[in-house]
Amino acid sequence: MTTLSTAGPATAWAGRPVTGADLPAVLDLFARPDFFFRTAQPDTLSQAEITELAGDGTHLITADGLPAGLWAAEPTGGEHACHYSLDLRLSAALSDEQWQDAYRQVVAALRLRTEVVRLTVRAGEFDERWTRTLHELGLRYEGLLDGVVLHDGHRYGYHYFSQIWMDRP
Numbered sequence: 001m002t003t004l005s006t007a008g009p010a011t012a013w014a015g016r017p018v019t020g021a022d023l024p025a026v027l028d029l030f031a032r033p034d035f036f037f038r039t040a041q042p043d044t045l046s047q048a049e050i051t052e053l054a055g056d057g058t059h060l061i062t063a064d065g066l067p068a069g070l071w072a073a074e075p076t077g078g079e080h081a082c083h084y085s086l087d088l089r090l091s092a093a094l095s096d097e098q099w100q101d102a103y104r105q106v107v108a109a110l111r112l113r114t115e116v117v118r119l120t121v122r123a124g125e126f127d128e129r130w131t132r133t134l135h136e137l138g139l140r141y142e143g144l145l146d147g148v149v150l151h152d153g154h155r156y157g158y159h160y161f162s163q164i165w166m167d168r169p
Helices: 020-030 049-051 095-111 128-136
Strands: 013-017 059-063 064-075 083-092 117-124 140-151 156-163
Touching: 013 095, 020 049, 020 059, 020 064, 059 095, 064 095, 083 095, 095 128, 117 128, 117 140, 128 156
Parallel strands: 083 117
Antiparallel strands: 013 059, 059 064, 064 083, 117 156, 140 156
């Protein structure tokens, strides 16, 4: 994977559903031990497990044309609840400001596709950067569900955050 730039003008973000042609880029993202997309131990997964995690509904994010992360949103609750759970992970090579900008772009794209009243995002207790980013974005902290995930041989919890809209964009 080519190195992403963390300096300069605004990042040009793009996204598209993951296809078979994206497999090398997806595998490269998961080769990093801190790429916590739907897993607490990305560097221990087989190619088949990674392919399953990046299956239907997963989008590849590019920054200035280069693979930079993955996102997926799944409905939670009733058919018309407009409540979604967001899984988002970005390359560690990106700056904190780029992580925040990418989150905003993903949420804007999701809200253009469907009505979203409530968005839930989780961060592993071991994942200081994502937890900090969600706090800095101003998401509402809802609490810690302790001891539910194994990471590097230890039990950790998941921090839950939410963002709520009462009107359409």
